[in-house]
Amino acid sequence: MTARYSLRRRLLGWLLLSTAVLGVLALVDTWREAIRTAQSVSDRVLAGSALAIAERVSVDVDGGLEVDIPYSALEMLTSTAQDRVFYRVDGPPAMFITGYEALGIVPADGDATVFADATFGDEPIRVASLHRQATTGFNSIAFTVTVAETTLARRELARAILWRAGLRLAGMILGASVAVWVAVTLALRPLNRLGDTIAERSPDDLGPIRAETPSEVEGLIEAVNSFMNRLGTALAALRNFTGNASHQLRTPLSVVRTQLALAARAGTLGEARAAVAKGDTALAGAERVLAQLLLLARVDGAAGRAMDAINLTRLARDVTAELVPDAAEAGIDLGFDSTEDVILWAEPVLLRELLRNLVHNALRYAGRGAEVTVRVHQTAGAVHLTVEDDGPGIDPQRRAHIGQRFSHQGGEGDGLGLGLAIVSEIAALFGGVLMLNDRAEGRGLAAELSFPGL
Numbered sequence: 515m516t517a518r519y520s521l522r523r524r525l526l527g528w529l530l531l532s533t534a535v536l537g538v539l540a541l542v543d544t545w546r547e548a549i550r551t552a553q554s555v556s557d558r559v560l561a562g563s564a565l566a567i568a569e570r571v572s573v574d575v576d577g578g579l580e581v582d583i584p585y586s587a588l589e590m591l592t593s594t595a596q597d598r599v600f601y602r603v604d605g606p607p608a609m610f611i612t613g614y615e616a617l618g619i620v621p622a623d624g625d626a627t628v629f630a631d632a633t634f635g636d637e638p639i640r641v642a643s644l645h646r647q648a649t650t651g652f653n654s655i656a657f658t659v660t661v662a663e664t665t666l667a668r669r670e671l672a673r674a675i676l677w678r679a680g681l682r683l684a685g686m687i688l689g690a691s692v693a694v695w696v697a698v699t700l701a702l703r704p705l706n707r708l709g710d711t712i713a714e715r716s717p718d719d720l721g722p723i724r725a726e727t728p729s730e731v732e733g734l735i736e737a738v739n740s741f742m743n744r745l746g747t748a749l750a751a752l753r754n755f756t757g758n759a760s761h762q763l764r765t766p767l768s769v770v771r772t773q774l775a776l777a778a779r780a781g782t783l784g785e786a787r788a789a790v791a792k793g794d795t796a797l798a799g800a801e802r803v804l805a806q807l808l809l810l811a812r813v814d815g816a817a818g819r820a821m822d823a824i825n826l827t828r829l830a831r832d833v834t835a836e837l838v839p840d841a842a843e844a845g846i847d848l849g850f851d852s853t854e855d856v857i858l859w860a861e862p863v864l865l866r867e868l869l870r871n872l873v874h875n876a877l878r879y880a881g882r883g884a885e886v887t888v889r890v891h892q893t894a895g896a897v898h899l900t901v902e903d904d905g906p907g908i909d910p911q912r913r914a915h916i917g918q919r920f921s922h923q924g925g926e927g928d929g930l931g932l933g934l935a936i937v938s939e940i941a942a943l944f945g946g947v948l949m950l951n952d953r954a955e956g957r958g959l960a961a962e963l964s965f966p967g968l
Contacts, residue, residue, distance in 0.1 A: 548675035720746035769796035845882035880905030
């Protein structure tokens with residue numbers, strides 16, 4: 515039993531998987547951006563604090579530097595994360611003035627504030643160094659202001675940004691999942707209606723499906739309609755075939771029963787033998803009908819069978835030789851007239867049955883004393899197989915129906931018309947066409963099969 519799956523769940527699963535992968539990539543990028551943002555915001559505050567301290571550095575009366583630390587500059591660095599703040603002020607040449615002497619100084623880069631990551635007392639810190647000069651009116655004294663803080667606030671800010679981004683992404687995934695669930699449910703309604711339409715149809719209704727469906731399902735509808743059309747054609751042919759076959763078999767079987775009854779009531783041995791002989795003839799006819807029906811069933815199931823390159827000339831010569839005794843018994847001169855080897859792409863068993871039925875048909879209707887000739891020749895792009903006789907022929911008005919199943923050819927041997935139908939249907943499997951024409955010499959019939967050449 516084929517495992518069933520839910521299209522809705524499958525689409526939702528693919529959506530969740532794809533959004534999860536994209537979400538992880540987005541969160542990685544968001545984390546990097548959050549760190550850069552937290553770094554940028556905190557660095558501005560750190561630079562502002564260093565600048566505020568630098569503005570309070572002045573030259574004292576002795577020509578040295580003095581600093582009036584504005585505690586508001588350090589309060590700028592306070593945060594809910596309880597970061598610790600460090601500072602130091604240095605004059606030339608590497609002269610420590612005030613602050614935390616163990617705090618490192620970032621090398622100068624002009625007058626710009628220089629930032630660096632470092633550690634202070636086993637704690638990670640962010641350091642900002644600002645290089646300025648204090649003037650006395652006659653000369654300038656260079657100094658450096660260094661401010662540092664621990665990184666708790668920065669990390670908390672980055673985590674807060676990442677957390678909010680993650681919540682927004684989770685909300686988007688949840689909303690998209692609900693949207694997909696609802697959208698797929700609505701999108702599948704036409705398919706549900708299509709299923710209801712098919713379920714409500716009568717088993718005998720093989721007409722095309724007419725339902726409003728999405729364009730994506732049109733190919734499926736066309737395939738189903740094509741299948742139902744072929745199925746309807748096959749069922750119609752089967753009903754017609756079985757109906758005609760049962761009728762054709764019923765007739766000889768009824769004759770057999772009648773003749774057996776007459777034989778049972780016969781007053782003399784001669785009358786009994788005559789009745790039995792007629793019954794045997796009817797039984798032979800029924801046997802012939804059964805054989806032809808079985809062959810037709812093989813033809814119906816032969817589509818797609820592997821074919822080979824067959825030497826048609828050799829095959830036709832062999833079949834003709836096999837049927838010479840039958841022709842002699844019927845008082846008919848059967849011959850073969852071909853010299854060139856002609857190759858045909860076909861299935862050998864069915865091709866042999868085709869030729870046997872074609873020759874048997876000629877032997878049956880040509881009449882005693884007739885001549886039947888089998889010919890094989892090839893023209894540009896085509897292969898021709900002809901069986902002609904100088905018998906009574908067929909009325910041109912009836913030839914269009916002769917190749918159909920259960921049509922009657924007429925003549926002395928009037929009977930079930932399956933022979934040429936078998937020939938025509940086998941030929942069609944190999945791309946061939948059956949044509950019934952008058953003989954070029956006048957009286958008689960030429961049954962010609964034309965096949966595409968190799």
